[in-house]
Amino acid sequence: MAVLLAAVLAACRGIAQEPLQPGAPISGDTAVNTAASESGPGGIPTDPLGIADAMGRLFTAAFVVASVIAVWSFIERLVVLRRRRVIPKAFVDRFLMHLRAxxxxxAEALAICQQNQSPMAEVFIHGVRKWGRPSVEVEQAVLDGGERQVTQLKKGLRVLNGVSTLSPLIGLLGTVVGMIKSFNDIATAGAMGQTQTLANGIALALLTTAVGLIIAIPAMAAYLFIAGRIDxxxxxxxRLGQELVHLISAEALRDRVVATTNVTEPAMASRPRKPVVEKP
Incomplete structure (x- = not known):
């Protein structure tokens, strides 16, 4: 956000200070605009400190706080949503492999999950506690555990959404306040009909809207990125929770016992029987 704001301010500065072409006539309006853009009392500021001074302390503080909150929330969610933290591949693969075999x-499954303490392990814990129960109960336990973890993963989304929504509104409020002040100054100073003074006042008032949008657009992009990663x-x-249900439910354990029995019985039947020797 800071980089984008600096780029916009640099572009504004370049436009405001663009030199005239050689030989071009200098009209009265051009001379007024050039003087205002450089250092005139009615000039539109293009540097960060000048913009902050034009917006006033209240709106500048609000925008700075919103920017800091948005950047902090985005970085914090990136750290929390790392895949190796949420779904550790080594733990999940080893855990499910032992269950399949x-x-x-x-007791062993519960102890391993409690040692890992990742969000995926917490979901597994809810399912393992229903070990040997009907698949409906195991699945419901997994869903309950998953909902709790999803709530934790989405904790910072409201902050980003709030910044992207409130920043333009704060900017619009600053614009309205600035335009009211501008028209009031023109009316009290008897400067009606001076378009340059009116244009400068409106431009200064619109600065807050521009800054609000500069903050809101990256915040909304960050919100959409984080929401997609969470989904x-x-x-x-x-998917992993459903696989756990198919491995530890009563139906799955019964099918495994039946399959093991079917494999063992033909093996026992294929063994040659010892001949029975009758004693004389």
């Missing part, structure tokens, strides 16, 4: 019981993360957590 039947080399882990309820993809939640979809992956839901």
């Amino acid at each position: 039947g080399r882990m019981d309820k 993809s993360t939640v979809m992956e957590m839901d």
